[in-house]
Amino acid sequence: xxxxxxxxxxxxxxxxxxxxxxxxxxxxxxxxxxxxxxxxxxxxxxxxxxxxxxxxxxxxxxxxxxxxxxxxxxxxxxxxxxxxxxxxxxxxxxxxxxxxxxxxxxxxxxxxxxxxxxxxxxxxxxxxxxxxxxxxxxxxxxxxxxxxxxxxxxxxxxxxxxxxxxxxxxxxxxxxxxxxxxxxxxxxxxxxxxxxxxxxxxxxxxxxxxxxxxxxxxxxxxxxxxxxxxxxxxxxxxxxxxxxxxxxxxxxxxxxxxxxxxxxxxxxxxxxxxxxxxxxxxxxxxxxxxxxxxxxxxxxxxxxxxxxxxxxxxxxxxxxxxxxxxxxxxxxxxxxxxxxxxxxxxxxxxxxxxxxxxxxxxxxxxxxxxxxxxxxxxxxxxxxxxxxxxxxxxxxxxxxxxxxxxxxxxxxxxxxxxxxxxxxxxxxxxxxxxxxxxxxxxxxxxxxxxxxxxxxxxxxxxxxxxxxxxxxxxxxxxxxxxxxxxxxxxxxxxxxxx
Amino acid sequence: xxxxxxxxxxxxxxxxxxxxxxxxxxxxxxxxxxxxxxxxxxxxxxxxxxxxxxxxxxxxxxxxxxxxxxxxxxxxxxxxxxxxxxxxxxxxxxxxxxxxxxxxxxxxxxxxxxxxxxxxxxxxxxxxxxxxxxxxxxxxxxxxxxxxxxxxxxxxxxxxxxxxxxxxxxxxxxxxxxxxxxxxxxxxxxxxxxxxxxxxxxxxxxxxxxxxxxxxxxxxxxxxxxxxxxxxxxxxxxxxxxxx
Numbered sequence: 001x002x003x004x005x006x007x008x009x010x011x012x013x014x015x016x017x018x019x020x021x022x023x024x025x026x027x028x029x030x031x032x033x034x035x036x037x038x039x040x041x042x043x044x045x046x047x048x049x050x051x052x053x054x055x056x057x058x059x060x061x062x063x064x065x066x067x068x069x070x071x072x073x074x075x076x077x078x079x080x081x082x083x084x085x086x087x088x089x090x091x092x093x094x095x096x097x098x099x100x101x102x103x104x105x106x107x108x109x110x111x112x113x114x115x116x117x118x119x120x121x122x123x124x125x126x127x128x129x130x131x132x133x134x135x136x137x138x139x140x141x142x143x144x145x146x147x148x149x150x151x152x153x154x155x156x157x158x159x160x161x162x163x164x165x166x167x168x169x170x171x172x173x174x175x176x177x178x179x180x181x182x183x184x185x186x187x188x189x190x191x192x193x194x195x196x197x198x199x200x201x202x203x204x205x206x207x208x209x210x211x212x213x214x215x216x217x218x219x220x221x222x223x224x225x226x227x228x229x230x231x232x233x234x235x236x237x238x239x240x241x242x243x244x245x246x247x248x249x250x251x252x253x254x255x256x257x258x259x260x261x262x263x264x265x266x267x268x269x270x271x272x273x274x275x276x277x278x279x280x281x282x283x284x285x286x287x288x289x290x291x292x293x294x295x296x297x298x299x300x301x302x303x304x305x306x307x308x309x310x311x312x313x314x315x316x317x318x319x320x321x322x323x324x325x326x327x328x329x330x331x332x333x334x335x336x337x338x339x340x341x342x343x344x345x346x347x348x349x350x351x352x353x354x355x356x357x358x359x360x361x362x363x364x365x366x367x368x369x370x371x372x373x374x375x376x377x378x379x380x381x382x383x384x385x386x387x388x389x390x391x392x393x394x395x396x397x398x399x400x401x402x403x404x405x406x407x408x409x410x411x412x413x414x415x416x417x418x419x420x421x422x423x424x425x426x427x428x429x430x431x432x433x434x435x436x437x438x439x440x441x442x443x444x445x446x447x448x449x450x451x452x453x454x455x456x457x458x459x460x461x462x463x464x465x466x467x468x469x470x471x472x473x474x475x476x477x478x479x480x481x482x483x484x485x486x487x488x489x490x491x492x493x494x495x496x497x498x
Numbered sequence: 499x500x501x502x503x504x505x506x507x508x509x510x511x512x513x514x515x516x517x518x519x520x521x522x523x524x525x526x527x528x529x530x531x532x533x534x535x536x537x538x539x540x541x542x543x544x545x546x547x548x549x550x551x552x553x554x555x556x557x558x559x560x561x562x563x564x565x566x567x568x569x570x571x572x573x574x575x576x577x578x579x580x581x582x583x584x585x586x587x588x589x590x591x592x593x594x595x596x597x598x599x600x601x602x603x604x605x606x607x608x609x610x611x612x613x614x615x616x617x618x619x620x621x622x623x624x625x626x627x628x629x630x631x632x633x634x635x636x637x638x639x640x641x642x643x644x645x646x647x648x649x650x651x652x653x654x655x656x657x658x659x660x661x662x663x664x665x666x667x668x669x670x671x672x673x674x675x676x677x678x679x680x681x682x683x684x685x686x687x688x689x690x691x692x693x694x695x696x697x698x699x700x701x702x703x704x705x706x707x708x709x710x711x712x713x714x715x716x717x718x719x720x721x722x723x724x725x726x727x728x729x730x731x732x733x734x735x736x737x738x739x740x741x742x
Binding site: 387390392393396397398399400401408412414486488 | 575591
């Protein structure tokens with residue numbers, strides 16, 4: 001009997017993790033996004049939830065669309081971004097109104113963390129002093145030669161550069177830069193003015209002057225957890241425990257610990273919780289994990305590109321065979337494939353969220369679409385330019401349509417098809433690094449994280465293997481070409497005419 | 499009248515530019531070699547491609563070996579008609595032996611027969627057997643053309659169509675090839691239609707002539723007959739000028 005009770009008890013204990021509710025925590029691709037999402041993740045884990053982390057999602061659009069389409073359950077957003085960039089409002093309405101607007105997307109806003117990470121313009125304090133610049137309007141009046149370079153997102157957002165132009169009368173177009181690189185560029189003197197977040201750890205570190213927003217243009221950017229409204233009340237309450245618990249200077253300090261203190265964001269997150277009396281089980285430090293994660297990321301990367309490539313070769317070659325005889329049709333198909341190629345990869349990934357969500361499937365789909373063009377175009381061109389004397393003979397001696405393809409057209413097009421596949425493979429391997437922005441992992445994961453956390457070591461952990469992979473792929477395909485294509489067909493152009 | 503290997507009745511063919519053949523009626527004798535002679539644009543090559551149904555007549559009917567052109571399985575029907583072309587048109591990715599035997603293999607012929615037939619044709623065309631493993635780009639123009647003729651005869655066709663196969667060769671190679679070809683043709687007893695712009699070649703190889711000009715038949719008949727009684731000034735001029 002006693003044994004039975006113990007067994008039943010064990011069973012209960014064992015069942016608990018299985019029954020634990022699963023919460024998917026997303027994060028934006030910059031340091032504070034990682035840090036706050038990690039805090040929320042650890043808090044939820046502490047409360048017994050099973051947490052899946054999908055960090056480093058590429059920007060507001062991708063995060064919000066992922067939340068709206070139930071790909072993630074929570075991420076950290078800012079009220080200014082919410083009202084302007086997402087809800088397209090002119091000002092930030094009171095919180096209840098905001099929540100009412102979000103309800104249409106099945107999204108709910110929880111209590112803010114307490115700090116306001118607004119946009120601001122900043123420059124090196126020494127340079128600002130030398131030029132006598134204290135406020136934003138000083139730049140417009142008399143310092144038009146300054147190199148103003150802002151982050152890509154800021155450049156596009158209504159509450160970013162376009163609004164700034166309206167408020168201050170900037171009448172020149174600034175350059176764009178990855179936010180994580182802007183501080184170093186300021187330090188190096190490559191740029192003079194950039195947009196920053198007021199809680200950035202870099203403000204003190206780089207001796208920056210935050211320019212006074214003398215026309216009160218920038219709205220409030222209070223950090224708030226956005227959740228799916230069907231998230232269990234218990235989980236919402238757990239997250240709400242952090243309401244109003246972090247102020248601006250604390251956040252600057254935490255951010256600077258991650259960016260400059262060499263402390264992992266997981267560690268800083270558990271410190272933040274520890275200070276608030278919560279003993280979280282922080283994710284263990286990485287030490288010695290590098291090779292393991294390198295192996296994992298490489299395999300994921302190869303899987304993404306491999307599946308996409310196989311699909312692109314199958315579809316590309318079949319499509320080419322179907323259309324190459326009809327000139328207008330093959331031109332249209334190649335044109336459409338070319339058009340797909342011109343869509344910036346990050347935009348294509350973003351556009352696919354409503355259809356395919358985030359993660360592996362949309363990443364493979366995007367890579368497939370990018371790989372299609374080189375395969376399709378090379379195959380169509382090769383099929384259409386087979387020597388007409390040879391094709392006339394192929395018909396006249398009695399080869400069927402299929403036999404002509406199988407024994408004449410395709411073998412003669414093989415070198416060009418393989419070259420197309422090779423190009424597609426190399427493009428895919430490069431582009432697949434962006435798959436990390438939609439949570440598909442791969443070698444882009446350390447790159448995105450490294451960019452967000454300003455950690456060059458991490459960036460190289462993704463960039464070097466990705467480059468190596470591209471080179472190895474080139475070599476492998478060269479080998480395949482040598483194996484399957486008769487040598488005189490490979491180097492037709494180089495061979496002297498008899 | 500002997501059986502006609504190729505019969506055209508009122509055949510016309512037009513392309514975008516206009517009529518290439520205009521109401522052509524012909525009967526080419528079986529077991530002989532007919533040369534279809536004309537300048538470029540005369541329609542001679544088009545007439546040849548009507549014979550293996552690469553083109554189809556817009557008007558009139560074409561009968562080959564006593565039969566109308568079939569509606570289905572054209573490619574299988576074409577295997578009964580040999581075809582060789584100026585420049586040979588060998589498949590560059592296949593070696594000589596595979597060029598000659600590809601169709602026989604696809605037809606499912608016995609491999610021992612294929613091997614034996616290929617060797618016999620290459621012998622007859624003066625191609626050393628070690629050439630069998632070479633790719634076409636390593637052969638001279640004359641050798642390529644000989645391979646082309648082997649390919650055309652591989653399936654023992656009853657009708658052989660030749661579209662200026664000797665034209666691009668230098669004179670010495672050409673004359674050598676004439677002799678080889680005539681010997682092989684006679685051995686195989688194959689009805690041959692040769693398209694050429696060269697009246698000397700026509701007289702050397704053919705026993706029957708068709709003179710075409712602007713898509714219209716000027717004269718058709720046995721070589722002797724055409725030579726002795728040219729039907730009009732054009733035929734007369736063609737014979738005298740080119741042979742002068």
